[in-house]
């Protein structure tokens with residue numbers, strides 16, 4: 732299927748074609764600080780992702796291994812990309828509904844904020860999970 736999405740202001744629009752990874756919730760400090768809570772991302776092969784308004788995406792390298800793309804007009808967090816990888820993670824909430832995304836698991840729960848509990852049935856990984864980088 733073709734899934735569409737955008738940032739809040741619409742300056743960045745994207746389409747993801749075909750199957751996408753189940754949604755991983757990342758509770759690491761970087762995701763928490765950038766988003767104000769935690770990340771929820773699916774991912775897709777770059778060959779299956781098209782982005783309109785790329786000039787409105789600013790990439791911030793929060794670490795030596797990855798960067799985060801956000802709309803430089805409205806501030807919406809949109810993308811996460813590991814350096815040198817040919818897949819792009821996309822913030823699940825940026826998709827237009829119905830996006831038909833399914834939840835997978837929680838990662839970096841050891842770093843989560845102290846102001847909430849994770850109370851769903853999904854698996855929790857204290858640190859990274861190999862499948863999360865696919």
Ligand SMILES: [Zn+2]
Nearest residue numbers: 738740802805
């Ligand atoms: Zn925007």
Ligand SMILES: [Zn+2]
Nearest residue numbers: 757758759762
């Ligand atoms: Zn994270």
